[in-house]
Amino acid sequence: MVLLSGGLDSATCLAVARAEGFEVNALTIQYGQRHVREVEAANRVVEHLGAVRHEIHRLDPRIFRGSALTDAIPVPRGRDPGSMTGGVPVTYVPARNTVFLSLALAWAETLGCGDIFIGVNAVDYSGYPDCRPAFIEAFTAMANLATRAAVEGRLAVNIHTPLLEMTKGDIIRKGISLGVDYGLTWSCYDPASGGTPCGECDSCILRARGFRDAGLEDPLGRKSCKG
Amino acid sequence: MVLLSGGLDSATCLAVARAEGFEVNALTIQYGQRHVREVEAANRVVEHLGAVRHEIHRLDPRIFRGSALTDAIPVPRGRDPGSMTGGVPVTYVPARNTVFLSLALAWAETLGCGDIFIGVNAVDYSGYPDCRPAFIEAFTAMANLATRAAVEGRLAVNIHTPLLEMTKGDIIRKGISLGVDYGLTWSCYDPASGGTPCGECDSCILRARGFRDAGLEDPLGRKSCKG
DSSP: OOESSSOOOHHHHHHHHHTTOOOEEEEEEEEEOOOOOHHHHHHHHHHHHHOOOOEEEOOOOTOOOOTTTTTTTOOOOOOOOTTTTSSSOOOTTTTTTHHHHHHHHHHHHHHHOOOOOOOOOSSSOOOOGGGHHHHHHHHHHHHHHHHHHHHHHOOEEEEEEETTTOOHHHHHHHHHHHOOOGGGOOOOTTTTTSSSOOSOOHHHHHHHHHHHTTTTOOTTGGEEEEE | OEOOOHHHHHHHHHHHHHHTOOOOOEOOOOOOOOOOOHHHHHHHHHHHHHOSSSEEEETTTSSSSSSTTTOOOOOOSOOOOOTTSSSSOTTTTHHHHHHHHHHHHHHHHHTTTTTTEEOSSSSSSSSOOGSEEEEEEEHHHHHHHOOOHHHHTTTOEEOOOTTTTOOHHHHHHHHHHTTGGGGGOOOOOTOOOOSSSOOHHHOOOOOOOHHHHHTTOOOOOOGGGGG
């Protein structure tokens, strides 16, 4: 089971799962994100990298509120996402990874699958608490007490986070080595960015730094390379 | 925040939260349960007991599959739900309480609320793993690493399970003492039961035993008192 947003990290995560020999069930959640363009990217990534199944599940958009990714709150521009000054930014979505992993856990148990991949990263990231190793460990402990399959000893839950400790440059190099076409992915948070990434939100800046560190050109174009 | 299905336990849980002085935000999840009648009951319970807010959120019905509560699988009849023979029954819904608590956690953080009530019970129940104390403890630990509000030390997450160690009879007595009208609730799992509970599913049998133990008549009528 791979949680696939359609961004750079989750596309790489899917490629890693495939390279490790897993048959992939991909789950994309449409939760009212204003940058809904990433859902179209998820479809392209699955077409490109392959999956046994891909489902896009809609979540009631009222679940996630109070974030610049879901509400009419401006997406911050020109920040230094690595600096962590000002704490967790307004693009934080309340309990998003908890909800996503829970939804993945439910479908995974039905499919008889105990391996869940999520492309969280705690190096080049915006400081979201639910991207950190301690959160992933606690979720894993909880999940192994939650499902019938785990409690009956038939299927342990294992949350795979292959990108957790990698830099964005390493992630991109890894993905390129596995044949990922990053031109199909979408990272920009700005709902008004049209077909071209804004180049100024946290996500664009982190992506641009990653491509620069990897010594590569972003196939999405130079506008995303300002950061 | 109170997770309210519309059944006997969650209605009692709401009454306990109110009695403890909480302003209640009630969350009902419509997840494709075949006994959707419980959602109508949730509306009646809120009207009766009161809440600051009540929202009914629809979940993609594909999330929960493989259960007699969501798929065309017969609901078992005439079992002894307390005996635990045969393990967790087919009415188990994969990872349901994990998903429900996660959705409550997300909305709660937005509202600035750290207290989440869930009417789980590990005495007169069907053996579902996600109703047990160890699961609730693990979820709490995870939640306190998941949200910005918890990690920044502004709002600890506290999962309240006032019914966890009570018998069904005790739950009913408690609810009656708090003025709960159980005639408004709905417990029956059978989607074909019409306006009258089937009296033979686990949920009806546990309910009937509870009323008998409490020495009370179920206002939903004697058909639910067979067990």
